[in-house]
Amino acid sequence: MSLVLSLVLLGLAIGQRTVWAPPDTIVSQLEESPDSQLLLISGETMNAHDGRQTVTITADGPINAVVGRDHDVLGWVGDAAHSVASIDDTQTMVLEEQAGNEEPLPELAGGDLWIEEHLGEGEVRIPIDLPVGYSLLIAGEPGQAAPADVRVEWPFDAKTPLFGPLLTAGLVLLALALLLFLLALRRHRRSRGPQRRSHRELSRAERRALRREAREGLPRPQGAVAAGEARPALEPADAEGSDASPADVSDGTPVDGTDGSAPASTDEGTASAPDDAERDRGRAERAVAAPRRRRLGLVALPVIAVVGLTGCGPQYWPSAEPAATSDAAPQPTSLEETLPPVALTESQFTRVLESTREAVAEADEALDIERAADRLAGPALDARRTNYEVRSQNGELPALQGIPDGDVELLLPQQTEVWPRTVMAVVGWEDGAQAQSTLVFQQTDARADYRLVYQMTLASGVQLPAVASPTIGAASLPGDTPLLLHRPDEITSGYASVLLRGDESEYASWFQEEGDALREAVGRAAKDELVQRPEFELSLLEWGASDDEQAPLMLVTNEGGALLATSFTETQRATPREEGVEIEARDGAGILAGVEQSDTGIETTYQIQVLFAVPPAGAPEGTQIQVVGYSQSLLDAREVG
Structure with a gap:
């Protein structure tokens, strides 16, 4: 019955994983x-x-x-x-x-x-x-x-919760059936096996007769025993525990007629009798143990299978229903989850940067402004438009700096879900001798590509303020925000005034002069030195500045300040002081003005891009805005008149 039940249960278990198994x-x-x-x-x-x-x-x-x-x-x-x-x-x-x-x-x-x-x-x-x-x-x-x-x-996690119980129960019943079979087989063998008479003990008279025969040396017929005597065991011994052999218990008379000492030698069969007895006993023990091991193996096999299968995965066993899920909105567990998402991820920026490198490299090679417009906009595109124009007429003129080909040293995307979006990055060059560049991208709407708006070389020895990680990003601020030391929409014009007037500008105290390489190159002191050159002795040099059409782009730093990228134009006007004096227009300015010399004057316009580190409104007294990067390029030239 156990065997039948086990086969039924095993069949049902196999059917759970085959015929009745759910889809994958x-x-x-x-x-x-x-x-x-x-x-x-x-x-x-x-x-x-x-x-x-x-x-x-x-x-x-x-x-x-x-x-x-x-x-x-x-x-x-x-x-x-x-x-x-x-x-x-x-x-x-x-x-x-x-x-x-x-x-x-x-x-x-x-x-x-x-x-x-x-x-x-x-x-x-x-x-x-x-x-x-x-x-x-x-x-x-x-x-x-x-x-x-x-x-x-x-x-689909194809759960079959009845598979484990059915298979386990089937194997348990199979083990029980095998055990009952072995017990029945053992009982059958005992009830029908050969019946052997037990050896009876020798009487005292029979033992004396045996000793007498041994003393007299009477031969015993092979296989014969005394009357009423059972066949001797492998080791003749006294039934009452004596260890003496028949020859040892004589009355002292030597059997062989000598002085009573042990015989010098025995026949070969007698000497090997103890060894034969030991081997017979070992064979008997092994013969008894072998069936036991076979029976244990037959029982252990299904038991081991049951134990192994009980360790199957939870999908094979009944389990409690999962706890009901709450409809409440999940609570944020990290800082990133409480903030607006970043404009783009690191992997997305890598693609944007590679695409920009490719587009600009192809455009610089072919002087194709349309190709450049695929990835450039604003001041960056304006500067290249002018450069392509002059290089198309004079191939010896230098090209503008390309997109850095090194690693991204810093990435700061804007925290936002809307458009436009801003991303700043500091990218190095494979040639470590070249200064790193700050790239500022903007995406105007969701269907537009990110385009490079500003590209500025970081000033030597200037440290950028600490910013958030790329996964957290930074917020942007409006141009009239009161959260910064000075309003962003006033900083651009204020710095342009400082470059024109130097310490006489009302904004001079806003900006840190130490380490400002741009002021050193084109500031008031550099302009005064230019006026004193011999080639401009008969020329009148005048400078003016105006804001660019591109609005400043900024992202907040960790201490509450901001990195502000902006641009403006500065115009240099050279006119003759006397009649007959001609103003020379060199290189790209002459190409743009259409003349190499003019008796009325040449007006040259330069684009200046600047990256400022602006302190927060609560900064200590005396804290100033610092220039951390800049670039300058020819934008236009014309003849005065």
């Missing part, structure tokens, strides 16, 4: 076709089930799918019509159409916002572990709806 995956298929070109699947939808997701998209043409943070994806979608996929109670993927404008959309792939991009033709399979807070955005061909054949698969 959970599949949710999109059952309807989207109406719009964009299909959005949020991280909440993708995490409807546990495990790594696999998204399969099938279409007749090209397929574009990108992964980004929720606020980035929604920012890119903007007011465009799109479909939002979710999973209902029947595990079916359903759509919710979001109305919007039907204007043509730009290319989805290639944007700076995306964490991943998946492109293909006909079918795209995306293994992904999409966390909450990220979304998958799928786009169809321009002017067509998004693909309708979208399937999401999750690995």
Whole structure:
């Protein structure tokens, strides 16, 4: 009966993992076709089930799918019509159409916002572990709806809670059946085995007769025994415990007629009798132990299997229902979770930087301002436009400094979910002799690329203030903020005044003069020295300054101050003091002015980019704004008149 029950239970257990086993995956298929070109699947939808997701998209043409943070994806979608996929109670993927404008959309792939991009033709399979807070955005061909054949698969933890108990019970009953079988077999052998008579003990008279025969040396027929005597055991011994042999218990008369000493030798059979007895005893013990070991092995095998299988995973055993999850919003556990997200991640910035290097290198080689505009904007683009113009007419003129090719030494993205966004970075050169550059990027809207607005060389010996890590980022401030030592929208014009008037400027006390290499190069003292040169003896030199169209960009430092990147233009006007005096226009200025010499004068405009370290409003008295980086380039020139 135990054997039958064990086989039934084992069969049921195997069926739990074969015939009745649940599927290995959970599949949710999109059952309807989207109406719009964009299909959005949020991280909440993708995490409807546990495990790594696999998204399969099938279409007749090209397929574009990108992964980004929720606020980035929604920012890119903007007011465009799109479909939002979710999973209902029947595990079916359903759509919710979001109305919007039907204007043509730009290319989805290639944007700076995306964490991943998946492109293909006909079918795209995306293994992904999409966390909450990220979304998958799928786009169809321009002017067509998004693909309708979208399937999401999750690995299914195929729990069979009856497998463990059934298998364990089956093996226990199998072990019990084997044990009962062995016990029955042993009983059967005892009841039907051969019956041997026990050896009886020799009487005293029989022992005396044996001793007498030994003394007289009477031969005993081979195999014969005395009357009523049982066959002797392997070792003849006194039944009452005496160790003496028949020859030893004689009355003192030697058996062989000698002086009573032991015989000089014995026959070979007699000498080897004890050894034979020991070997026979060992064989007998082993013969008894072998069946015991076999029986223990038969019982131990299922017992070991039961013990091993009881250690199977929890999916094979019944378990308590999981605790109900709370609907309350998760509480932040780190500083990053309490702050706005950073404008972009380190990996995203690496792609932006590589793309900028490539675009600028190609543009500098071909003098192609359109190619440069793919990654440059504002003052950085204006400076290169002028440089390309003059180099196209004089190839011997130097090019502007390229994008540093070394490592990113510092990255400070803005904390924001909206646009425009700002990112600052300090990047070095592979040639360690070159000074590091500060690059300031801006993204004007979600569908635009990050473009380099400012590029300034860090001043030698100047230390940047401490800033937050790239994962935390920094806040930006408005131009009229009262949180800084001076208003940002006044700093640019104030410093331009200092370069023109020196200590006579009302803003001179705002800025630290020590270590200011820019003031040393183009400040009031440098201008006065230029006026005294012989070549300008008959010329009148005048300078003026004006703000640039680009608004300053700033990010907060750890102590509450800010790094402020700004630019302005400074104009040098050279006119003759007397008639007949001509002003010479050299190199790029002559090309831009269209003349090499002028009797009316030349006006040259330079662009100056500056990176300031601005202290907070509560800084100690006497704290000043420090110039930590700058650049200067020719912007325009014209003939006066």
